[in-house]
Amino acid sequence: MRTLCSSTLIGEALVIMFAALVAMQLSDVPHGTLWAVSGTAMALCVLLCGMVTRPGGVALGWALQIGLVAAGAVVPIMYGLGAVFAALWWCSVHYGRRIDALRAARAAAQV
Template sequence: MRTLCSSTLIGEFFVIGFAGLVAMKDDALAMSTVWWVCGTAMVLSVLLCGMITRPGGVQLGWVLQVGLIASGFFVPVMFVLGAAFAVLWWCSVHYGRKVDEIKAGWAASQAAQASAGPDAA
């Protein structure tokens, strides 16, 4: 799960940065506010890469996804990109857990086979 989720979060890091560049062109938004919000979200996305397997990591990732979608009120294309990354996040968590279960089952069968000895084959 960690690899899939981290890949999604790194992709979001870049999308958030590019969205900040787009938001900078809006005269109604202060540049310092844009970069404070985008910078915080970018740092959060990188920190989440290391926290994903810890308690609350996945939930914090969902908070980031909601924030990405909500940023569409300032940069309209972010409604689409935020929704796309929310789907990617769901897929990363869902299929990542399945892969982890398969790996654990395979490791358990290998350990059982190794403990049975070479004659058990």
């Protein structure tokens, strides 16, 4: 699960950075505020890569997905991109857990 979720989060951090660049040109939000929020979200994406298998890691990931969709209020295309990343997050968690279970079953069968 860690690999799939981490890949999604790193991609999401890049999308947040590019969305901030677009928001600088299209919105009236002060640049300092824009980069403080975007920088925090990008840092959270990277930190969450290491926390995804810990208790609460997946829930924090879902909170991040909600925040990404909410960013559509500043950059409207983020509604769509947020929905895509929320779907990718669901797939990463769902199929990552299935892969982990299959690996554990295979390891138990080899012993």
